[in-house]
């Protein structure tokens with residue numbers, strides 16, 4: 001496989017969710033977990049997720065996207081990163097409706113005149129095998145987890161990646177790092193999970209703090225905002241359209257009645273770009 005040194009990168013963010021984009025369509029190269037961890041080191045290119053673009057398998061898609069967390073693990077979906085690659089692709093080609101292929105399926109994007117981006121994140125899944133959970137816990141919208149009674153029941157959702165959402169009285173009061181890290185590794189989640197602490201500010205407005213699988217505490221997580229909006233609607237706390245306020249800013253989430261798809265809308269920002277050097281990849285095995 002060709003080396004990564006010399007490759008052009010773009011560093012972006014979606015609401016402070018740090019995104020590294022590597023467009024590998026012209027000369028595909030593998031990005032190993034060790035290479036991802038090397039690049040994500042402090043002082044190199046710290047990111048939460050790397051969005052890796054490969055040649056599409058189908059005719060209509062601009063690229064096939066692979067998503068790596070900063071710990072080198074793979075994710076099936078990343079909402080904020082998808083907005084970033086949609087904006088990049090629209091700037092490159094002029095197509096304001098780029099489509100991507102991902103492990104979680106097709107991602108239809110719309111880049112709006114104001115620069116914000118909507119992504120059709122597909123349908124949520126609620127089955128214990130789909131999330132996945134280690135065992136059948138019954139209805140997945142309100143499940144008490146042993147050891148976490150004070151948090152109340154969790155709602156489990158797959159948005160192409162696993163999410164557990166806790167609705168709490170005061171999201172700001174939760175020790176997100178300690179509780180999130182413990183829950184991420186709970187044996188109920190055989191593939192670990194992204195952990196959300198949500199507070200209903202109004203029936204159409206949710207405050208959200210997220211501990212991400214493989215990336216830890218982030219300023220925003222698009223799929224967690226989608227999972228939380230769906231969980232809020234499913235448990236009768238909200239309607240199908242909500243504003244989700246994360247530490248990095250706001251997303252609008254609409255769970256479409258017609259086809260059950262979840263559409264996420266929010267901003268993107270370009271930070272800087274450059275070329276990967278051997279030193280940046282130095283520790284990569």
Ligand SMILES: N[C@H](CCC[C@H](N)C(=O)O)C(=O)O
Pocket residue numbers: 017048049069074075076077078079080081161162194212213214215218220221222223224
């Ligand atoms: N930040 C991303 C989610 C990454 C999910 C990842 N942490 C995992 O499922 O392993 C987002 O905006 O949706």
